[in-house]
Amino acid sequence: MKYVNIEGEEVYDKIKKRNEEFYEKSFKNTNQTFENYKRRGDTDIYHQRYAPWALSRLSSGDIDEPVYPYGSGYEFKNGGEGVVIYVMDSGVNINHADFGGRASFGPNVAYNEKGIITENGYDYGGHGTAVASLAVGSAFGTAKKAKLVSYKISAVGINFPIIRVAQALEDIANLIETADDGRIASLLVFSSISNVPSQSWDDAAKEFKDMGYVYVAPAGNNKADSCTKSPMSSGAVLSVGSTDYTDSLQSTTNFGKCVDLYAPGVNVQFASHLNDFGSRTNTGTSFSAPLVAGICANILADNPKYNLDQIKEKLLSISVKNRINKIPENTVNILAQAYTGSII
Numbered sequence: 001m002k003y004v005n006i007e008g009e010e011v012y013d014k015i016k017k018r019n020e021e022f023y024e025k026s027f028k029n030t031n032q033t034f035e036n037y038k039r040r041g042d043t044d045i046y047h048q049r050y051a052p053w054a055l056s057r058l059s060s061g062d063i064d065e066p067v068y069p070y071g072s073g074y075e076f077k078n079g080g081e082g083v084v085i086y087v088m089d090s091g092v093n094i095n096h097a098d099f100g101g102r103a104s105f106g107p108n109v110a111y112n113e114k115g116i117i118t119e120n121g122y123d124y125g126g127h128g129t130a131v132a133s134l135a136v137g138s139a140f141g142t143a144k145k146a147k148l149v150s151y152k153i154s155a156v157g158i159n160f161p162i163i164r165v166a167q168a169l170e171d172i173a174n175l176i177e178t179a180d181d182g183r184i185a186s187l188l189v190f191s192s193i194s195n196v197p198s199q200s201w202d203d204a205a206k207e208f209k210d211m212g213y214v215y216v217a218p219a220g221n222n223k224a225d226s227c228t229k230s231p232m233s234s235g236a237v238l239s240v241g242s243t244d245y246t247d248s249l250q251s252t253t254n255f256g257k258c259v260d261l262y263a264p265g266v267n268v269q270f271a272s273h274l275n276d277f278g279s280r281t282n283t284g285t286s287f288s289a290p291l292v293a294g295i296c297a298n299i300l301a302d303n304p305k306y307n308l309d310q311i312k313e314k315l316l317s318i319s320v321k322n323r324i325n326k327i328p329e330n331t332v333n334i335l336a337q338a339y340t341g342s343i344i
Contacts (some may be wrong), residue, residue: 045340048074052140053245054264054291058338061320068245068267077341080143080297082184082304085135086172087290089128089191091121092150096129098137098271103148106175109168110155119155126273128152130282131191133271134290135297140270140279142294142338146301147183149175154192162194162230166204173211185300187214189293191286194230195222202234209236212307214300216240216293218285219254226254233258238296238312242266242288243335248325253285255331260312261319263288263336291336298339314339 048055056071086106094103105121112118123129128150133140136148153160153168169188176186188208194201208215219226219241226232232239232254239258242250242265249255250266265288272278292315299314300306306314320335327333 044077046076046079046144048076048144052269054134054268054287055140055142055338057245057247057264058142058291058295058336061337062323074142074338075340076142076144076298076338078298078301079145080136080294080301081145082182083143083146083297083300084176084179084181084183084186085143085146085148085293085297086151086175086186086188087128087132087135087148087190088151088153088168088172088188089123089131090125090154090156091119091123091128091152092132092148093123093129093271093273093276094121094150095276096133096271096273097277098133098139098141099148100138102136102146103132103150106149106151107171108152109164109171110152110158110160112155112158117155118158119152121150121152123150123273124156125154126280127191127286129273130270130280130287131189131290134268134287135189135294137271142291143297146294146297160192162198162201165190165198166200169204169208169215173208173213176213177211185297185304185306187216187293187296187300189216189290191218191289193218193220193232195220196230197228197233198230201230202236205231205234205236209308214238214296214306214308214311216289216296218242218289219259221250221252221284221286222254223252224254225256225258227256227258229254229258236308238292238308238315240265240285240289240292240336242283242285243324246325247323247335249327250283250285255328257330257332259331261292261315261332261334261336262324263291265291295336295339302341
């Protein structure tokens with residue numbers, strides 16, 4: 001067992017003591033104990049102590065222990081080393097300590113209506129940095145060794161036309177295809193949706209999948225059937241809904257048969273775009289999706305040839321079933337869990 005010491009985050013003694021007690025109890029009730037790891041000589045599993053609740057919930061399984069605001073920890077295998085995650089969003093504060101030099105700028109296509117780019121690659125709105133942090137951040141992310149490339153598609157006050165999404169997906173596919181940086185696999189997380197079905201967006205998502213690539217998307221925050229939104233309506237993405245620390249659905253998360261699984265997305269902590277050390281919190285499926293994208297990166301690090309369908313199969317095999325409260329009809333009751341190389 002390896003331990004990841006996360007710096008830059010104050011942990012109060014009271015919370016620490018409480019979580020130590022929860023941690024000790026939790027490992028009395030599961031076979032996945034430190035002693036088991038030691039006996040197996042397992043040096044591939046990392047443990048982040050006192051992880052933010054969203055990460056802790058991804059390692060809690062069916063254990064009935066509080067995880068908010070800090071849980072007993074987050075366990076993961078390999079950290080997505082060798083994998084590159086593309087974050088298509090509002091840019092990224094690549095200098096934030098949470099990225100540890102693993103984030104870089106890619107293309108910036110955030111043009112205004114006059115065809116002018118008004119911002120550089122940095123994130124001036126916060127959304128892109130949040131998504132990136134939850135995917136690969138050292139403190140807040142699920143794939144702590146993966147690298148990240150920012151593909152900036154929007155800017156403050158500048159929304160993107162849907163046609164730009166189709167062009168961007170084609171562009172990212174080409175970037176993946178021609179990459180020569182030694183990566184073993186790539187995937188995309190794009191935490192935006194269309195509130196109405198878009199044929200061009202869906203077609204682009206299908207083409208991206210047909211090329212063998214993984215596209216992780218949020219289910220959306222409309223409290224509606226996700227199948228009425230793109231790109232979920234394409235059936236060509238991994239769609240992630242949002243839950244809170246009681247394993248209940250986020251009040252506005254979308255649902256329906258086009259949601260593949262759920263993950264923590266309420267009061268989630270992530271890196272700030274305003275400085276290089278701070279953090280912020282927010283709620284939405286935009287933030288549950290990158291947590292799952294990071295888990296996908298961890299899976300790809302062991303299985304770099306996996307396509308979307310294979311990733312989904314593996315994710316479902318390690319997820320917790322029938323744990324989420326009050327699931328609507330025609331909606332899966334599946335809560336994502338971290339990848340440790342084993343099957344729950």
